[in-house]
Amino acid sequence: MSEPSQQVNFADKETGVKSHPIFEAVKAGLLIPVQTLVETQGLPVLTLRDDKGHTPAHWACLGGHTAILRYMIENKIPIDEPSSNELGARPIHWACVNGHIAIVDILTQAGVELDAVDNKNCTPLIVAAQYGQTMLAGYLMGKGARLQLTDKDGDNALHWAAFKGHNELMRLLIYSGFNPRQKDNFGQTALHLACINGNITAVQELCEQDGVEIDIPDVNGKTPLQLAIGRKHDKIVNYLKKEVQTRNSILPRIDCWAIIFGPPGNSKGALLFFLVNVVLWGYPMYIFKCFPLTWNELPIYHLTFIFTNVVMWICLYHANTVDPGFLPRNIPEYDLAIKQVAHFDEWKQGQNPLSRLCHTCRTVKPIRAKHCRVCNRCVKEFDHHCPYIHNCVGYYNRVSFTGVCITMTLMGLQTIYFSHYVLSIEGMSWYQIDYLVGFGLLAFFLLVASCIAQTSIYHAAVNLTTNERINFKRYNYLKDGKGAFYNPFNRGLKNNFLEFLHLRPGMREEDVTLLGVHVV
Structure with missing residues (x-):
């Protein structure tokens, strides 16, 4: 498999050769200057080629300039001419690079073939896979693009998605009927290519598919594991070795490390760090040093501190264990949306029936929902994933999460007061290691808790989520x-x-x- 040649051509679009003004106008998406040039120089100006052999239609499709493309179609300008270079890509291929569904829809309505190939036999679907354009791939398959077509190396869209590490697109292609066991001309499956690329998530997804062999050699006798070893992808090597042991074992494998510390990518480290410090250091200091010295003088403060602790643990347990708002997976509405693509004719208005689909969960996301890459689930009114509760913060646990942050802040302030009181009794023994460690940890947790508490209260006041505030664009x-x-x-x-x-x-x-x- 070779890198997509389109990348080379597009990277070379800025050259030292002075091109015709029509190309600059089309690249900028300026319809009026294009019309002016046509009026002064005639329609043939829209059929010129630049120094790389590309037509104005190529540049209009690459930039997603629908108005210019429609102007060309209205004036009977050819919009399906290949570039006069080694690759011979057509405008529809260029539209697929940037995922312009509206452009592809206009082209197909004008009669351009949905499975048009360039000189390397790359179809629009394969180009979309090369550049990770998931929604466009869904559109093309919904319109009837042929799944079995491959390029000259025998690679189909799934091979390219695996090689480039486009995980969500890979899941959509498998769901739509692509065979993950299919080999290319080099005897390599999608798993071989994912191991070459080094994408651990893609490797895991493919290994979970029924019938996928992890020790099958290619024409050079290289297995996926050997390819990963040769490229020093250590995470993939460790995963595949464990997977081979699991498949060869008659007993189920129990991963004690994952049970205690969480699976790869979703570690419990932050939560365990907090629990260990509070239970093994904070509470012993309070029970054996602070409580005996200050109970008689500060009983109300102690009762308040104990009450705050109880509320904090209740909120933490709820925030950690409750379903934050996971959306159901594999719902019929997802299948219906995929099937309706072929009958949807409002792309030109900017509407996209695929924008709400999650191809990992195979669900339709409502407004304000988002897929969490850590939990690997779509969450209703997703806020963020918090490692200190080892859970997402969503619709059903946002209140308890805010409660955790507020109570931790109050506990931190109370602890500072108790520490000051104890030091005033024992003397300022700052050289003692327990005080130094304690104040360091206390400052860290207080800073984190207070910042998150203020942010959570602010978001509640304006009715926004953290995800929406950061990614509002x-x-x-x-x-x-x-x-x-x-x-x-x-x-x-x-x-x-x-x-x-x-x-x-x-x-x-x-x-x-x-x-x-x-x-x-």
């Missing part, structure tokens, strides 16, 4: 008619807190969409 429902940030969920301080505490229902998705349309 990705979500159209957080933009007004001019594209500026707009929060449709903010209904005032009182109502926002009531909704956060589940004492008032949230806004319906229909209401949010309506607001987004009318805000200017």
Whole structure:
């Protein structure tokens, strides 16, 4: 398998050769200058080729300039001519590089073949796989793209997705009917290519598929494990060795390390660090040193401290164990959405029926939901994944998580007061190691807890999640008619807190969409 040749051509688009003004206008997506050039120089200007052999249609498709492309179609300009170079890519291939579904839809409606190939036999679906364009791949398959087609090396879209490490796209392709056991001309399966690339998640996904062999050699006698060893992908090597042992063993393997410290990528380290410090250092210091010295003088403070601890443990247990809002997987609506792609004709309006799909969970995400890469699940009103509770923060545990942060902050302040009181009795023995360690740990936990507590309260006050605040540019429902940030969920301080505490229902998705349309 060789790297996609399109990358070389696109990287060379800026050259020292002065090109015709039509190419600069098309690249910039400026329709009026294009029309002006046509009026002054005639329609043939739209059929010129640059120094690399590409037409203006290529550049319009690469940039996603629908207005210019429609102008070409209205004037009967050829929009399916291959580049006059070694690769011979067509405009539809260039549209697939950047995942422009609307462009591909316009091209196919104008008669361009959905399975058009370049000189390396790459179809639009294969190009989409090379560049990780998951939604475009779903569109192409929904429109009827042939899955069995391969390039000249015998690699299909799944081979490329595995080689490039596009995990979500890989899951969609397997779900849509691609065979993970299929070999290319070099005798390599998708697993071989994932091991070459070094993507551990892709390797794990493929090994979990029924019938996938992990010790099958290619034409050079190399197994996936040998390929990973040769490229020093240590995580993949360790995983495949364990997988071979598991498959060859008649007894189920028990991974004690994963049980105690969590599976790879979802470690319990942060939670265990907190528990060990509190249980093995904090509480012994309080019980054996602070409590005997200060109980008689500060009984109310101690009762308050104990009460805060009880509330903290209750909130921590709830935040850690409760379902944060995991969405159901493998739902019928997902299959229906995939099937409806072929009948959806509103791409030109910017609408995308695939944008809400999660191909890992095979579900349709409602507004404000997001897939957590750590938990590998879609979460309702996803906020963030917190390692200190070893769980996602979502719709059903956001209150208890905020409770954990607030109570930890209060406990930290109470501990500072107790420490000061004890030191005033015993003297300022700062050289004692237990005080030095204690104040260091206390400062760390207090800083983390107080910052997160303030952030959580602020987000509750304005009715936003951490994910939405950080990634608001990705979500159209957080933009007004001019594209500026707009929060449709903010209904005032009182109502926002009531909704956060589940004492008032949230806004319906229909209401949010309506607001987004009318805000200017």
